[in-house]
Amino acid sequence: MASAERHYAEGRLRQAALICCAILRAAPDHFNAVSLLGIVLCRSGHLHQGRRFFRRALDIRPNDAPTLDRLGDVLYVQGDLAGAIALYEQAIGISPDFVAVHCKIGIALQDQGKTKEAIAAYRRAIDVNSNSPKPYFNLGVSLRRDGKFQEAAACYARAIALKPYYPEAFLNLGNVLMDMGRFPDAALAYRHAASCGPEARSTAPCDQPSSQLRAHAWTNLGIALKKNGQFDAAIDAHRQAIALAPDYAIAHNNLGVLLQDRGCWAEAIAAHQEAVRLDPNFGTAYSNLGVALKEQGLIHQSIGAHRQAVAAEPDHPKVHFNLAAALLMAGEFEEGFSEYEWRWKGAVPGLKDRNFSQPQWDGKALGERTLLLHAEQGFGDTLQFVRFAGEISKEHGKIVLEAPQTLLDIVRTAPGIDVVVATGSELPKFDVHIPLMSLPHVLRIQSNTIPAPIPYLAADFQRAESWRHRLDRGTDLKVGIVWAGNRRHTHDHHRSIPIDALLPALNMRGVHLFSLQKEIRPGDREALDLFTDRMTDLSFSLRDFAETAAIMSALDLVISVDTAVAHLAGALGRPVWTMLPFALDWRWMLDRKDSPWYPTMRLFRQPRPGDWTSVIARVQIELTSLLIGRDGSSLRASA
DSSP: OHHHHHHHHTTOHHHHHHHHHHHHHHOTTOHHHHHHHHHHHHHTTOHHHHHHHHHHHHHHOTTOHHHHHHHHHHHHHTTOHHHHHHHHHHHHHHOTTOHHHHHHHHHHHHHTTOHHHHHHHHHHHHHHOTTOHHHHHHHHHHHHHTTOHHHHHHHHHHHHHHSSOOHHHHHHHHHHHHHTTOHHHHHHHHHHHHHTSTTOOTTSOOOOOOHHHHHHHHHHHHHHHHHTTOHHHHHHHHHHHHHHOTTOHHHHHHHHHHHHHTTOHHHHHHHHHHHHHHOTTOHHHHHHHHHHHHHTTOHHHHHHHHHHHHHHOTTOHHHHHHHHHHHHHTTOHHHHHHHGGGGGGTTSTTOOOOOOSSOBOOSSOOTTOEEEEEOOSOHHHHHHHGGGGGGSOOTTOEEEEEEOGGGHHHHTTSTTOOEEEETTSOOOOOSEEEEGGGHHHHTTOOTTOOOOOSOOSOOOHHHHHHHHHHTOOTTSEEEEEEOOOOTTSTTHHHHOOOHHHHHHHHOBTTEEEEEOOSSOOHHHHHHHHTTGGGEEEOGGGOSSHHHHHHHHHTOSEEEEESSHHHHHHHHHTOOEEEEEOSSOOGGGOSSOSEETTEEEEEEEEOSSTTOHHHHHHHHHHHHHHHHHHHHSSOOOBOO
């Protein structure tokens, strides 16, 4: 028997099995030979035969805890979790100090979704041996799944204290620190996971992490660094992961997303293409490839990639939503707005179904019913889509609009609206409801049938007259400007323009600028102060959108980046020039200098990513031409 055990220990499984068989021919109830043969068969992948020999061993020694444990392992691998747990519990009944088996019970219970019972099993293992790191590690896993992040982090820290070179524990510690929003601490934990502990030395008893585990750690480090705003370091981390595991599709996909954020579109596309080559069923990577292609203006290739994403992950809301954006940009409104409905299934962070007991409106005539329209997402979205209220067939019905407080006075002027209420206020009785941005879908709007009875919003006459007197600058062209959007917007860094690049270009004799920028950023205030002779800051007067509308009525032109102000100007029918980044929002479509949404709007697009210089130069030329057309004289920009 010693010879068989030696062969097994040295990896010669066939020789070990042959010796065990020879022993059993002479002594059929030789426990050690039966048991070892079961182990060899299982290790060779013959679980069913191994299971028979373990049961035979238990016939010989019914209370042998190691054999009960081994048979439990076989049942666990074969998916019989309940059977495995029963055998593990038998083993514990015989050997209560069997720490590893307590942990296996916890793992099987966790796999059954019984998190609280799993936690209890791990705590029993710790009671048996508080110096074993494995129960703390497993307990941390279950506590994290139970949402107890602080306790989970403490368990991983304890496991590491007991076993300082524990890469899996460092990796999981990083994960729970990410859950807690502690991104710098998570990054440090991931670095330890990638390097096998804080001070790995050749003399240390270190579990050297596999290349795959290290690649996983580097990838998660990249995610943590991105969350911490360290984009270049995040890119480097993902490249490290790929160097360790070139076939790691997730790392290629994440690298592609980071490169998109940096505007490196060609490299981003290549990274996503590699991700889907490695994993043809990686729907998210197809979707990200589609986004990158869309941002490059390759809209038909983008739609193709998004369709592959939907085919790979048909229940994934985000891939449907990204397909919607590509279709809408291409002018395919019917399918696009249908796919856009996936935003309510988790595609848009923070957007939650209202769960009204009343049904959602299906587009049929209201008759005597009251319809609640409720605003969603941004101010610009509400201003753009409120136009559709006038398209609803009411007969004797009524339309109530719920919108943010700052929009109430202006949206009440939209056609078709009977009552407006502020978001969060008590709602009047209604029979059916619909989110505002679902109206094009139920009304089956096409790109060439966008209702544009411009203006469909109106400024208060008395307020507008008051502003005309206050803003009178003689013969000067009165131009309102907005150069930045909401800093919290995901793509603000793409759509906002540095004020010190824009103002000098618009500083012309014959032009007086009025800042319609609601939020003046600290660095912008100093720049504004340099242009006080030809610039009036109205930020303190912009108390709501109705006031902004009244001010716009007193201006000759509005020049804005892609913000709610541009939508307001278009809805009011005011001349508005909108400066757009290369990476467009879907509503501005492709290769157009005008907009079917707003007939009085002109679009000035970046010819390449980040190129505001060209946009500003074209705006400057057009503004100069406008001045020349007004008085026939040649005007030049002045310092």
